[in-house]
Amino acid sequence: MPELLWKSYIDFEVAECEFEKARVLYGRLLDRTKHLKVWMSYAEFEAAAIDKESFDLSEEQKKQCIQRVRRVFEEALNYFRSSASDLKEETAMLLEKWLSLEASFGELGDVSLVHSKLPMRLKKRRQVSTVDDSFGIEEYIDYLFPEETQTSNLKILEAAYRWKKQKLSSEF
Template structure:
């Protein structure tokens, strides 16, 4: 009769403590019917299904959530969804999610997160051979190259500088695994780093 987020949250916790999973699901459905823009509710519902090993249910909830016309914290929702797929070692699904996110918004943070995923996501699997890890590095470089092309407009100078600095740091992190193959870009990266450092000192 008088729904509030806190009431839903406490009611769900109570039913969960009693082990009434079906009741929790019904409450989450009511919660989201009342507040479909509430990313926190979508995330908690998906996390519940994940804890119950209902992976497909969790994925369906994330998919339904990102289709909502309005969301109060879309960045958080996408972040949790990406982390879910990475935790499941669904690397191809993760790539597809990043591409879908970039179709919506060519954001610097998304590009950097995507590149780091390519460099670290599969490479963190200790079972990967060294050659496969090198392929991960190449995939990360391709993401940075695409981002560099997208952020090449004059009004995006600061964003591009930040991107190139991240790229330079990533290259340095590879160590002995693979030598940098950026002879055409290394001077640009170093110049961007110097420019950003000088700007910070001026500020």
């Protein structure tokens, strides 16, 4: 299992306080795979570096660590948006992780940076065929990202969604 070998190697470098070597290893691993867990692990490593690198970091050094975390998330977000556009759920999970890390940074964090990128969750239905050639309805969650709402067709759908929500709330 090569992923365990990579994880052990990175953990070893972190335990030896060789943070630059661990960053190089994460870079090499991301050259091989762009899996969501690798991106999240890399971001968590950078966030943990605030505590591990030195107990008495200056404010400026903490800001630099946070910038490295944001850079990792930005790179991951760019990858998922461009290369893997069908992985909307993974992109949403990445943004949720980013939001939680920004919140954990306290006053140095900027949750508004992530809030503007969060998708809207939509419950949709689709028709599926079963084994006996009958059809059924399956509900699933889809994500509508802010950059997708720029098209005029989606603005119409948004208006229809608001109208439906308004209609349902007036019935109760």
